[in-house]
Amino acid sequence: MSEQLDLLGAQPTTHAYLDSSAALLGLLDDWQQHGWLRALDRALAGFLVEQAPDCSAPVLLAAALVSHQLGHGHVCLDLGATLAEPDFALSLPPDNAEDSNVLLPSQLLRGYNLEYWCAALSASDVVDSQAPDQGTRPLVLVGQRLYLRRYWQYEQQVVTDVHRRLNAPLDVQADFPERLQGLFADSKQHPDWQELACALAARGRFSIITGGPGTGKTTTVVRLLALLQTPAVAAGKPLRIRLAAPTGKAAARLTESIGRQVGSLPVDDVVKGAIPSEVGTLHRLLGSLPHSRHFRHHRDNPLALDVLVIDEASMIDLEMMACVLAALPPSARLILLGDKDQLASVEAGAVLGDLCRGADQGHYSEQTLAWLERVSGQTLTSAGLHPGSEATHPLEQQTAMLRYSHRFGGDSGIGELARAVNRCAAGDARRLLQSGSFADIHQRSLSKPADPAFAACVLGTDALPGYQRYLQVLGDTRPPAGTPADSDTWQQWARQVLTTFDQFQLLCAVRRGDWGVEAVNQRVASLLRHRGLLGSDQGWYEGRPVLVTRNDYALGLMNGDIGIALRVAEPALQPGAPEREALRVAFARNDGSGGIRFVLPSRLPEVETVFAMTVHKSQGSEFTHAALVLPPSRNPVLTKELVYTAITRASKHFTLLESRDGVFEEAVRTPVRRISGLALG
Numbered sequence: 001m002s003e004q005l006d007l008l009g010a011q012p013t014t015h016a017y018l019d020s021s022a023a024l025l026g027l028l029d030d031w032q033q034h035g036w037l038r039a040l041d042r043a044l045a046g047f048l049v050e051q052a053p054d055c056s057a058p059v060l061l062a063a064a065l066v067s068h069q070l071g072h073g074h075v076c077l078d079l080g081a082t083l084a085e086p087d088f089a090l091s092l093p094p095d096n097a098e099d100s101n102v103l104l105p106s107q108l109l110r111g112y113n114l115e116y117w118c119a120a121l122s123a124s125d126v127v128d129s130q131a132p133d134q135g136t137r138p139l140v141l142v143g144q145r146l147y148l149r150r151y152w153q154y155e156q157q158v159v160t161d162v163h164r165r166l167n168a169p170l171d172v173q174a175d176f177p178e179r180l181q182g183l184f185a186d187s188k189q190h191p192d193w194q195e196l197a198c199a200l201a202a203r204g205r206f207s208i209i210t211g212g213p214g215t216g217k218t219t220t221v222v223r224l225l226a227l228l229q230t231p232a233v234a235a236g237k238p239l240r241i242r243l244a245a246p247t248g249k250a251a252a253r254l255t256e257s258i259g260r261q262v263g264s265l266p267v268d269d270v271v272k273g274a275i276p277s278e279v280g281t282l283h284r285l286l287g288s289l290p291h292s293r294h295f296r297h298h299r300d301n302p303l304a305l306d307v308l309v310i311d312e313a314s315m316i317d318l319e320m321m322a323c324v325l326a327a328l329p330p331s332a333r334l335i336l337l338g339d340k341d342q343l344a345s346v347e348a349g350a351v352l353g354d355l356c357r358g359a360d361q362g363h364y365s366e367q368t369l370a371w372l373e374r375v376s377g378q379t380l381t382s383a384g385l386h387p388g389s390e391a392t393h394p395l396e397q398q399t400a401m402l403r404y405s406h407r408f409g410g411d412s413g414i415g416e417l418a419r420a421v422n423r424c425a426a427g428d429a430r431r432l433l434q435s436g437s438f439a440d441i442h443q444r445s446l447s448k449p450a451d452p453a454f455a456a457c458v459l460g461t462d463a464l465p466g467y468q469r470y471l472q473v474l475g476d477t478r479p480p481a482g483t484p485a486d487s488d489t490w491q492q493w494a495r496q497v498l499t500t501f502d503q504f505q506l507l508c509a510v511r512r513g514d515w516g517v518e519a520v521n522q523r524v525a526s527l528l529r530h531r532g533l534l535g536s537d538q539g540w541y542e543g544r545p546v547l548v549t550r551n552d553y554a555l556g557l558m559n560g561d562i563g564i565a566l567r568v569a570e571p572a573l574q575p576g577a578p579e580r581e582a583l584r585v586a587f588a589r590n591d592g593s594g595g596i597r598f599v600l601p602s603r604l605p606e607v608e609t610v611f612a613m614t615v616h617k618s619q620g621s622e623f624t625h626a627a628l629v630l631p632p633s634r635n636p637v638l639t640k641e642l643v644y645t646a647i648t649r650a651s652k653h654f655t656l657l658e659s660r661d662g663v664f665e666e667a668v669r670t671p672v673r674r675i676s677g678l679a680l681g
C-alpha cells in the first residue's frame with residue numbers, strides 16, 4: 001500500500017485515511033458528527049464494507065461523497081471537479097465550520113489524484129465501470145463520473161424514453177395550418193414563438209415549451225389543447241387530457257390561470273368543455289404508495305391518457321421524470337412547460353435545464369424550419385437562430401423557447417433585472433437597482449441582524465407590502481365574539497388573511513447563519529411580537545404562518561402549502577354548552593373553489609414557520625412583494641439561478657437585502673453547476 005501512497009502523492013497527515021478503511025470510516029464518523037455528512041452518507045460507506053470487506057479507503061470516500069452530492073441535488077460525483085476545487089464542489093465543510101480541528105475534505109483530497117482515484121474505483125468489486133448495464137454493483141463509474149446505480153439507471157431511462165418518443169413523430173391533419181393560423185390571427189410578435197411552440201408540440205410525442213415569467217406558457221398550452229381537441233371532438237373521440245405540476249401550490253396556480261384562459265378561447269363550447277382546468281400533483285397522478293418510492297402507475301400499468309401537460313417542469317427531479325416517462329403510454333404526448341433558467345428541484349437532477357441546453361439558440365434543422373414556416377405562415381430567416389440538425393440536436397427539434405414577456409416588458413424593473421441576472425450581467429443588474437428609474441425594484445444594505453432597514457422591509461409600508469398588513473387584517477376584520485362556529489364569516493376572514501399574507505414573502509438563500517431561514521424566522525416573529533402584532537413568538541400562536549414540508553393525502557395538504565394559525569369558534573362539546581374558541585390552522589383548498597379548511601395544529605404533518613422561506617421552496621409561488629436576503633459568506637448555493645428565481649417570484653415589487661457589499665455581484669456571476677450526464681446529442 002505504501003507504493004500506492006507514493007503514487008497518490010499523499011501528504012503525511014492523510015496517509016492513514018488513504019491506507020486504512022477503518023481510519024477513513026472513523027473520519028467519516030467525525031464529519032457526520034459535525035453535521036457535514038448525513039447519517040445516510042456514512043451508512044452507505046458502512047454498507048459497502050459489509051458487502052466487500054476489502055473495499056479500499058478511496059472507494060469508501062467516493063461512495064460517501066456520491067451520497068452527499070445527491071443530498072445537494074447532483075446525480076453523480078464528478079471526481080475531476082471535486083479534486084480541482086473540493087470545498088466548492090462539495091460544499092464541505094458547510095457554513096461556519098472553519099474553526100473545527102477535524103481534517104477537512106479538501107485537506108484529505110490533496111492526497112488524491114484523478115488517475116489513481118479512478119483506477120481504485122475501477123478495480124473495486126463494488127463498482128461497475130465496464131458495461132454497467134450488464135452489472136449489478138451498487139456504484140457505476142462512467143468516465144470520471146461516479147453514480148449510485150439507481151441514479152445511473154434513472155438517467156439511462158430518461159435518455160432512452162425521450163429518444164423513443166422523439167423517434168415516433170405524429171402527423172398533423174391537412175387543415176392544421178389553417179386552424180393554427182386562425183388561433184394566432186391577432187398575433188403582434190414576429191416571430192410569434194407561441195404559435196411556433198404550438199406547432200412543434202402538435203407534431204410530437206415529446207415537447208418542451210420553456211420561457212420566463214409571463215411569456216405565455218399557459219396561454220400557449222391552452223391554445224395547443226384546443227388545437228388538438230377540436231378534430232378529436234369532431235371525430236367523437238375526445239382526447240383524454242391530464243394536467244399536472246410537481247407541487248400542490250404550483251397545481252393550484254395553474255388551475256386558476258387555465259380556467260381563466262379556457263374561458264376566453266375562440267373555440268366551440270364543446271371543445272372548451274373537453275379541456276380540463278383541474279391540475280393535480282404528479283404524485284397524485286402517478287398514485288403514491290404509502291411508505292414506498294414506487295407508484296401505482298408504471299411501465300406495466302400505464303396511465304390512461306392521451307395528452308399529459310406538466311407545468312413548472314424545472315421542479316421535476318430525475319427520479320420523478322424517469323417515473324413519469326415510464327408510466328406514460330407510448331402513444332401519448334408529453335408536453336413540459338417551465339422556465340429553464342429557474343433553480344432546479346431540491347432533489348437530485350436538473351432535468352429541464354439539462355434538456356434545454358440548446359433552447360436559446362434554436363438549433364432547428366432545415367426540415368424543421370421549412371415545416372414551421374409552412375404551417376405557421378411565418379418567416380424565420382431573420383430570427384437569429386443557430387443552425388442544427390436532427391442528428392446533432394434531436395431534442396431541439398421539439399423545443400420552443402418563448403422570448404417575449406407579456407407581464408414584464410421593457411418598462412418593468414423586475415423584468416429588466418431578471419433578464420440582466422439571467423445573462424450573468426452583474427454590473428447591469430446593479431445599475432438597474434441603483435438607477436431609481438424603476439419603481440418596482442429596491443435595494444437595501446444590512447449592517448447587522450438588527451438593522452432597522454430589515455425591520456422596515458419586514459413590516460412594510462402602504463406602498464410596499466410587508467407582514468404588518470396581514471396581521472392588521474387579522475385583527476381588524478376578526479368576526480365578532482359570538483359569531484357561530486358554522487358561520488361562513490370564519491372562512492371569509494381566513495381567506496382574507498391568507499390572501500393578504502401572500503402579498504409579501506421574505507426569501508433566504510440558506511438555512512443556517514444570521515441570514516438563514518432559521519434565524520430570520522425567529523427574528524421576524526420576535527420583531528412582530530415587540531410591535532404588538534403577535535401575542536407570542538414561540539410554539540403555536542395566532543398569526544403563525546406555516547409551510548407544509550411533506551404531502552399528507554389524508555388531510556389533502558401538499559408539500560409547499562401555506563397555512564396560518566387563527567383563533568376560531570368551535571362547536572360546543574355538548575348541546576347547550578357554550579361554543580369555544582380554539583387555534584386552528586387555515587389552509588386554502590387547492591381545488592380552485594376558494595374554500596378554506598381548518599386543521600388542528602397537532603394533526604399537521606411536518607411544518608415550519610414561514611416568515612422566511614428558502615428560494616428553493618418558493619418555486620411555483622408568486623408574491624406581490626418578494627424580498628431576497630443574501631448572506632455575507634461565499635456559498636455554492638449563491639448562484640444567478642437562485643437570484644433569478646427569487647426576482648421572478650415577485651409580481652409587483654422586488655427588494656434585494658444584502659448583508660455584505662458585493663455578494664449580489666458574486667452570486668449573479670456564478671451560474672449553477674449541477675453535474676449530470678443527461679445529454680441528448
Ligand SMILES: Nc1ncnc2c1ncn2[C@@H]1O[C@H](COP(=O)(O)OP(=O)(O)OP(=O)(O)O)[C@@H](O)[C@H]1O
Binds near residue numbers: 194214215216257
Ligand atoms: N400573445 C399574447 N398577447 C397578449 N397577452 C398575452 C399573450 N400571451 C400571454 N398574454 C398575457 O400575459 C400574461 C401571462 O401569460 P401566461 O399566464 O400564459 O404566462 P406564463 O408564462 O404561463 O406565466 P407564469 O408561468 O410566469 O405564470 C397573461 O395575462 C396573458 O393573458
